[in-house]
Amino acid sequence: MPEGKIIKALSGFYYVLDGEEVFQCRGRGVFRKNKVTPLVGDYVVFQAENKTDGTVTEIKPRKNELIRPQISNVDQAILVFSAVEPDFSPALLDRFLVLIEDNEIEPIIVVTKLDLVTPENRTKLTQYINDYRKLGYTVLETSSVTTGGIEELVPYLEGKTSVFAGQSGVGKSSLLNAINPELALKTDDISSHLGRGKHTTRHVELIHIGSGLVADTPGFSSLEFMEMEPERLSYCFPEMHEHGEDCKFRACLHDKEPKCAVKEAVGSGEIPEYRYEHYMQFLEEIRDRKPRY
Missing domain, CATH: 3.40.50.300 (P-loop containing nucleotide triphosphate hydrolases)
Incomplete structure (x- = not known):
């Protein structure tokens, strides 16, 4: 069966690009059953008798996925x-x-x-x-x-x-x-x-x-860190991840821990203070989201 890439999803239809041709497809019912939604950017297997009556039958593994935008x-x-x-x-x-x-x-x-x-x-x-x-x-x-x-x-x-x-x-x-x-x-x-x-x-x-x-993509003005663990956050701030290698504690969250190389870098101006403030704001949001026992 032919393979292609979904370039548009609109009103329940998926528009699949195969070479230079675009096929309008529906998704298989099994996708809904398994709570899988084809996304724009997906590489898929499809079957189509013509350009307006096709079916997406398989979604290839994704290397990444964004939720907003999808x-x-x-x-x-x-x-x-x-x-x-x-x-x-x-x-x-x-x-x-x-x-x-x-x-x-x-x-x-x-x-x-x-x-x-x-x-x-x-x-x-x-x-x-x-x-x-x-x-x-x-x-x-x-x-x-x-x-x-x-x-x-x-x-x-x-x-x-x-x-x-x-x-x-x-x-x-x-x-x-x-x-x-x-x-x-x-x-x-x-x-x-x-x-x-x-x-x-x-x-x-x-x-x-x-x-x-x-x-x-549709514009939006807020992002939530729904699945992120506190320990992962500093990896998303490259300068903090780099300086964090010199922290006393391997699992340092750069908050109240002693001998924190990240806080020292903020104090010396190597890391912009506003970046650290944003990091702490995001860390608090993640902590508030996680259940506390």
Whole structure:
């Protein structure tokens, strides 16, 4: 039977790409029975008598899986954050980074709307960008209006499956339109009443850009660490994992333990203080979620 990759899931149908042809399929009933949901990005086996009447019969093993947005087999995550409107949020960025790091997906940070930055907020933004670059992250600065920085982003997309993710209203769809105007993805402005972005992407869909596939996903503004153990969290902060090797206790959570190398690095400025504050906030959330005996 033929094999392909799900590039869109909508209204109970799965659109499977096989070569250059797309087949509209339903999922087998056994998936529902076993509580398995085919995801965009899944490699699948299917059968189809024609392009509109197919059935997904098998889902191949996934190398990774995200819940929000629902997508699998991602090579890298393009984390899109606006400089302003809404303001750049390192706390929210760190939430995304923890989720991405936990799934062993390569993150690329893209700061958008640079055309709206004023001298007053440029200094702080530059400091954040420099901090994340020093931590080893790739950070690109772009503007969908001036198209500045777009040419730097495009090579990262070649030959890979990338998920575009970020808070609503940061300009994910505008950025994709700037890369390829033929996409004509729907965009919208920040809601003046709610003060946040309006959701313009309603479903997950993989789109061809060059030799790569890119997912434009519904925006969301919160992430929960549903399955993460406290001991795993520091692995998702690369600088803390590195300094943690020098902690006195192997299972150090960098909280109240003595002779903690991470806290010493925060005190000396090697680790940005706000990163440690976010780490402690996330650690407390995980602890509050776990039952205490």
